[in-house]
Amino acid sequence: MADQKTDQQMHNINHTNLQEFVERILIANNTPPPHAAIVSKCLVSADLRGVDTHGSNRIPSYMERIRQGALNPSAEPTVTQATPAVAQIDAHNGFGFVAAHEGMKRAIEMAQIYGIGMVSIKHSNHFGMSAWLVQQALEGGMMSLVFTNSSPALPVWGGKEKLMGVSPIACGAPGGAGRPFILDMAPSVAARGKIYKALRRGEKIPTDWALDRDGARTDDPAEALQGVMLPMGGPKGSALSIMMDVFSGVLSGSAFAGHVTNPYDPSKPADVGHFLVAIKPDLFMTIEEFKGRMDYLYKRVVESERMAGVDQIYFPGEIEIITEEKRRKEGIPFAAAEVEALRKEADLVNVEHLKL
Ligand SMILES: NC(=O)c1ccc[n+]([C@@H]2O[C@H](COP(=O)([O-])OP(=O)(O)OC[C@H]3O[C@@H](n4cnc5c(N)ncnc54)[C@H](O)[C@@H]3O)[C@@H](O)[C@H]2O)c1
Numbered sequence: 001m002a003d004q005k006t007d008q009q010m011h012n013i014n015h016t017n018l019q020e021f022v023e024r025i026l027i028a029n030n031t032p033p034p035h036a037a038i039v040s041k042c043l044v045s046a047d048l049r050g051v052d053t054h055g056s057n058r059i060p061s062y063m064e065r066i067r068q069g070a071l072n073p074s075a076e077p078t079v080t081q082a083t084p085a086v087a088q089i090d091a092h093n094g095f096g097f098v099a100a101h102e103g104m105k106r107a108i109e110m111a112q113i114y115g116i117g118m119v120s121i122k123h124s125n126h127f128g129m130s131a132w133l134v135q136q137a138l139e140g141g142m143m144s145l146v147f148t149n150s151s152p153a154l155p156v157w158g159g160k161e162k163l164m165g166v167s168p169i170a171c172g173a174p175g176g177a178g179r180p181f182i183l184d185m186a187p188s189v190a191a192r193g194k195i196y197k198a199l200r201r202g203e204k205i206p207t208d209w210a211l212d213r214d215g216a217r218t219d220d221p222a223e224a225l226q227g228v229m230l231p232m233g234g235p236k237g238s239a240l241s242i243m244m245d246v247f248s249g250v251l252s253g254s255a256f257a258g259h260v261t262n263p264y265d266p267s268k269p270a271d272v273g274h275f276l277v278a279i280k281p282d283l284f285m286t287i288e289e290f291k292g293r294m295d296y297l298y299k300r301v302v303e304s305e306r307m308a309g310v311d312q313i314y315f316p317g318e319i320e321i322i323t324e325e326k327r328r329k330e331g332i333p334f335a336a337a338e339v340e341a342l343r344k345e346a347d348l349v350n351v352e353h354l355k356l
Contacts, residue, residue: 008201011339011356012331019044021342021354022056028349029066031073031095039097046129047332050323051184053193054129055332057200060341061264062095062126063348068266071095071125077102085114088252089121093269096127096148100274104133107278108140115283121274122252126150126263130170131184131320137278138172138180141287146170146184147275149248149255151262153192155228156242157235160215163258166192166229167244172317174281176291178298182317187240188229195221195229196264201335248273 019040026036039062047055065071075094079102081087087106091099103119110117127133130146137144150165168191170184186192190209198205199221207217210224218224231237249256254273261270281290302313334342339354346353 008335008337010333010335013334013339013354013356014331015044015048015328017355018047018056018332021346021351022059024351025059025063025342025345025349026073028351029063029073031066035073035095035098038101039095042097042101042128042132044332045132045135048324048327049129049131049320050327051129051131051320052332053191053197056342057197057334057338058126058128058263060345061266063345064266065125065263070261070266070269077121079106085110085116086118086120089119089124091121091124093123093125093271096125096272096274099124100127100133100148100276101136103274103276104136104140104144104146104278107144107276108137108142111142111278111280112140115280117278119274119276120252121276122254122271123269124254124272124274125270126272127274129184130168131172131182131317133276134170134172134182134184134317138174138182140278141174141281142278143173143281144171144279145275145277146172147244147247149245149260149273151260151265151270152258153229154188154231154238154241157231157238160228162228164238164241164245165260167241167248169240169244173294174291175298176288176295178295179315179318179321181294181298181315182320184317185232187232187237187244189232189237190229192225192229195224199225200337200341202337247275251275 022040023036043056066073072093075092077089077091077099079087079089089099089103099121103121107117107119133146134144150167152162153166154164166186166188168186173181204219205221207219210229212218212223212227245256252273255271260272261268298315343353
């Protein structure tokens with residue numbers, strides 16, 4: 001999560017300038033302005049939280065999908081109410097950000113009335129960093145579960161072929177005076193986006209992240225992308241990835257079992273599925289009591305006795321909150337090659353360059 005060392009010159013970009021720039025590129029690529037506002041906000045939210053792997057640097061690959069007709073930027077998600085507390089959304093191959101944003105909005109509305117709201121989304125696309133959906137739920141005062149499936153990158157335990165996705169599992173709960181709980185984790189040792197980021201920046205990767213095509217450990221991101229990601233915790237990481245596919249792919253009617261298309265492959269629709277749940281935190285006690293209990297948990301965690309060499313213990317999501325506070329003030333670091341890739345995108349659609 002922390003900013004990695006790179007030999008390239010770095011630019012610190014103001015987040016408002018970045019969001020406006022990304023929005024202009026999206027609109028110039030036929031994205032309706034309300035959709036462009038959602039997508040740019042989600043991408044810059046990832047940049048701000050230090051999840052650089054799933055931020056504005058994804059613009060070139062997303063725009064290539066639009067240019068090749070693999071993603072429809074103007075598709076409007078349609079909603080079908082299955083039960084009072086359950087809805088299904090068809091994203092119609094539009095931006096995953098737009099369909100999932102609508103999905104979480106509906107889930108929150110249902111949870112406000114029934115205590116819980118569940119939304120299944122089909123025929124969608126990559127929605128980047130899952131935590132922005134957890135944040136959307138927190139802004140609505142809700143606990144949440146955020147699941148998605150994704151393209152094959154990970155072998156199942158005992159296998160050697162790419163079959164399951166590095167599909168993140170995310171969830172959250174509001175805190176009181178302390179920080180909220182925001183868990184957002186890929187079931188691999190590291191998210192595949194971290195390998196793409198290392199490739200962009202000319203960096204090596206740790207040898208426990210991935211195997212090359214011959215099944216050997218590698219520190220070369222290009223070799224790693226030809227091979228497989230390693231699941232975290234052996235069979236447990238692989239099982240979590242299968243769980244994301246059951247809830248997001250099998251249940252929704254979207255692609256599953258290794259049939260989701262890679263977001264960097266512009267040749268065909270991705271057909272990603274998502275699964276979102278919003279839960280009212282004051283179902284069994286007052287909201288004050290719930291938040292007081294969350295604060296107690298937070299304190300117990302961060303004040304726990306530290307192992308040797310550890311200066312501070314963090315709550316899940318806390319490092320990203322601290323990074324966001326810093327980046328809002330100091331800007332978001334971009335490597336020169338990343339700025340250049342965004343400049344090329346701007347030139348393709350005659351959009352003013354990003355202000356450095
Ligand atoms: N949409 C997709 O298909 C897709 C696929 C893969 C990953 N992703 C995204 O990639 C991002 C990165 O995933 P990741 O697994 O590499 O994340 P990560 O390993 O950096 O963090 C995982 C979780 O651990 C927590 N954490 C990390 N260090 C901590 C510490 N020292 N103390 C306490 N908590 C700590 C973080 O707050 C986070 O909740 C996520 O936002 C995920 O949604 C998206």
